[in-house]
Each structure stands twice: as structure tokens, then as C-alpha cells.
Amino acid sequence: MSKEVSSVIEMVQKGKLVSATTTISDSIVMLTPAMVELEPEPFPAGWVVSGSPEARCSKVARSRDRTSHIVVWDCTPGSFKWHYGMDEAIVVISGEAFMINDKGEERRFGAGDLGFFPAGTTCTWRITEHLRKVGVLRETMWRPFGLAVKACHKLLRIVGLSGESAL
DSSP, rough: OSSSSEEEEEHHHHHEEEEEEEETTTEEEEGGGGGGGOOOOOOOTTTTESOOOOEEEEEEOOOOTSEEEEEEEEEOOOEEEESSEEEEEEEEEEEEEEEEEETTEEEEEETEEEEEEETTTEEEEEEEEEEEEEEEEOOOOOOOHHHHHHHHHHHHHHHOOOOOOOO
């Protein structure tokens, strides 16, 4: 099989191999989050508030500069505190959870819902129905440095050295 099209995760379904994740070239990843196999991802000590929630995770892609990555994560019912060490955008694939922010405001998350949590945010999650989500995590950067990197990339695109559109 060529490097351009390689099967990363396969499962047997009705006697046929079905690909859950496919890598096309060295940078494009296509996957079905519901089919990604996950590994146990225990909560840090003291984060569980009630019940016995069990989390699992799989890192499915990472940016070339290693500042961002995409994970598929799931958790069984229970309640826990969560501290976001990086910016995280989530899309819920299945299940139901309630997030309580530091002001005591509660928000329901279900299949198809999107959320964004800046680095440094702390909240409490109450999972009522087995939850699976996709998370896009990004390391934060000192604002002046981030603006300089952005300007440098724009300049490289304008002069045609980055191989991307100048738009």
C-alpha cells in the first residue's frame, strides 16, 4: 500500500475491513470519531467530584509546529472538575453532559454542540450519558509573539515562499 493512502485504524465489521481513520499524504487525516479506539486516560488526583467517571482518549492528529493537536475523548457518567491548560474547542459526537462555570452557570452539551474553553479556564462537568467528543487543543502564545508569527506567515505568503494563497 502506498504512503499516500494508508489505513491507520481498522475494525472488522460483517467480515469486511472498515477503516476508521485514513491518512492521505503526510498531512490530511480523515476519521470517523465514533469508531476511533481509545486508551484509558485517568483523571488527575482530586478532580473527581462524584461517581466513578472513566475517561479514554486518543490523539489523532498534530500540527507540524506541534502547538495544536486533535483528540477523540470519551467519558462514562460522573462528575469532575476540569482545568484547561491549553485553549480547547470541542464538538460533542454523542451523549450528554452539563458544564458548570466558575459563576455557577450551567450549560447542557449534547450531540452536535460546540464549545470553546480558553487556557486557564476551570469548570465542573457532570456527565449524565456516556459522552464522546472531538477536541482541538492549542498551546497559547504570548500575544506580541503570536502577532509577529502571524505577520511573518502573511509576508511569506505574499512573496510566494510559503506555497499558500496570499489571501
